Amino acid sequence: MRRHQYYLKDFYKPTIYFLNLDKPRAQYYDWTADSFYWITYEEWLSRTQNALLHTVSRNLADYETRGTLPNLEVKWVVRHHTFDWENPFHIKNLINYYEMLYEAMHDKIDTYGYTLLLDFERYRRMARLSPVREFLLD
Numbered sequence: 053m054r055r056h057q058y059y060l061k062d063f064y065k066p067t068i069y070f071l072n073l074d075k076p077r078a079q080y081y082d083w084t085a086d087s088f089y090w091i092t093y094e095e096w097l098s099r100t101q102n103a104l105l106h107t108v109s110r111n112l113a114d115y116e117t118r119g120t121l122p123n124l125e126v127k128w129v130v131r132h133h134t135f136d137w138e139n140p141f142h143i144k145n146l147i148n149y150y151e152m153l154y155e156a157m158h159d160k161i162d163t164y165g166y167t168l169l170l171d172f173e174r175y176r177r178m179a180r181l182s183p184v185r186e187f188l189l190d
Contacts, residue, residue, distance in 0.1 A: 093124040
């Protein structure tokens with residue numbers, strides 16, 4: 053009877069087995085491009101007319117577009133990738149992801165990400181940390 057209970061269970065609710073054919077890959081982040089997505093022209097009109105901020109431009113020439121007017125799409129920038137040295141959240145995340153950023157940017161010397169890492173090293177030298185704090189930062 054005990055063996056049959058498992059046979060019945062497997063018959064009515066079989067065990068699910070997953071087959072992973074593709075090996076997981078590390079995600080790639082483009083640290084030099086702005087975060088954006090494409091929206092339709094009608095959606096752009098509604099967003100710009102109902103915008104509460106005065107910094108949102110209502111001029112279509114200020115936006116990058118693709119296509120023609122019946123199927124026109126507008127590039128809606130969500131966030132410009134800028135770094136604020138006075139924002140503790142930015143500094144904390146730069147320290148947390150420093151190794152990943154360095155691996156991604158060490159050979160791309162003409163990018164903003166590489167310049168950001170050089171600025172961090174410059175500020176680190178200017179801070180003249182004690183040996184204990186230097187060890188913790190490392």
